[in-house]
Amino acid sequence: MNPTHPDHLTTPAIEATGLRKAYGDKLVLDGIDLRVPRGTVFSLLGPNGAGKTTTVQILSTLIRADAGTARVTGHDLAADPRSVRAAIGVTGQFSAVDNLITGEENMALMADLHHLDRAEGRRVIAGLLERFDLVDAAGKPASSYSGGMRRRLDIAMTLIGSPEVIFLDEPTTGLDPRSRHAVWQIVRELVADGVTVFLTTQYLEEADQLADRIAVLNGGRIVAEGTPDELKRLVPGGHVRLRFLDPAELARAAQVLGVGQRDDEALTLQVPGDGSVHTLRALLDALDNASVSVDSLTVHTPDLDDVFFAVTGRPEHEKVRTR
Structure with missing residues (x-):
């Protein structure tokens, strides 16, 4: 779809209806619906094993849903996966950075994969290295990078292809608070530039800080959805x-x-x-x-922790401790 066409602005970045996925007898997604407006942060929360990563894998064309339909940037996942892949970037829980080569070489590899010519590739890489404060470390092996630097490099590599939608699957897991806040600032800047961010996270504060809308996934279903403030109003107890x-x-x-x-x-x-x-x-x-x-x-006042436990239930060890 032409980004200058009026329909482009009104078409959701992501729209899914009735997505289902099972592995053998284990039902992971039980008919979920999603609608993500362009230029926003949408956060998907849920307990471990709730299906967050499976949702990202389906929407990023890595695996196929058993049932349901989805469109990303107006392109049908099943009918036109190539166009979907051209419009998205994915940063998973585990870094895609190759530790055996330098940061700049990692970026150059991504530029080659996106078929950028040499001059354009150098221009894009230089801009991203500066934007992500990696210029001084660009010539060093990625194995020498801190966790925060590696994550910044990972996201910078994702931006090589100028994606309209970025899937961030638990991007700050294992990072120290300073590095986590640095990633948050990157997300805010991306959205300010018009990029849509689909975020899964274990950190409820992260969703509260970044997300325009939040959906809570539990037992394969969306059990709550709304803005952070709307969700907090669901829970009494202030x-x-x-x-x-x-x-x-x-x-x-x-x-x-x-x-x-x-x-x-x-x-x-x-x-x-x-x-x-x-x-x-x-x-x-x-x-x-x-x-x-x-x-x-x-x-x-009720926070997202209260909302999360209200709609998903508390872990068994916490139930025992609070009796």
């Missing part, structure tokens, strides 16, 4: 925890407010609340009018 220095103040606060979970040993009172300014002001005004002294307060 509260304000008040801490006191004096047991008498705690008792008076419990009497004034009339609600809350009281802990006399910790000298805390947990009061339901959404953490909004209006709620906090009303709460503190009520205590202030009754001359109740509060030492400190903390606000807890």
Whole structure:
């Protein structure tokens, strides 16, 4: 499809209906539907073995679905896989970097695979090495790279072909926090340039930071989908925890407010609340009018961890520990 054609802007980057996949008796995907607008980050979450990588493998033409249909950048996966492959880039859980050659040689290999002529290849490689802060390391063997450098090189190699859609399958697994944040910044810059990113991740904070929309996959089905804020609103349990220095103040606060979970040993009172300014002001005004002294307060609103466990269930070892 012509990128300048009006239909190109309205056609989803990824659209799938009823995708199913089984390996023998094990059903991995049980008829999932996906719609990813262009120029956005879509994150697929789920427990280990939920089918996230299988979904990426199907949408990137690495394996075929048993049933269902899908289109990527307007191209049908089954009828036109060549056009799909020309429009996408894939960075998997395990780096595609060849550790026996230099970073620049890895980039040159990808340029050859994309049939770039020598001059164009050098231009593209130079630009990507600079963009990913790899110029100084370009002539060194990739085996000498840190995990973060290797991941940046891996993503840079993916961009050689100027893909419209990039599949990032758990791209920051094993990285330290600094390297993880560097990858996040790369993702933000890609989306700002109009690239669509399909992200699977084990880190819920990562999805919260990056994703425009999130789908949670469990038992082969999409069990929740929406923006991060929409998903958080699905889960009750927001509260304000008040801490006191004096047991008498705690008792008076419990009497004034009339609600809350009281802990006399910790000298805390947990009061339901959404953490909004209006709620906090009303709460503190009520205590202030009754001359109740509060030492400190903390606000807890449901996060993606709460959403994840609410829709997928907690691991067995956590259920036992919290009984």
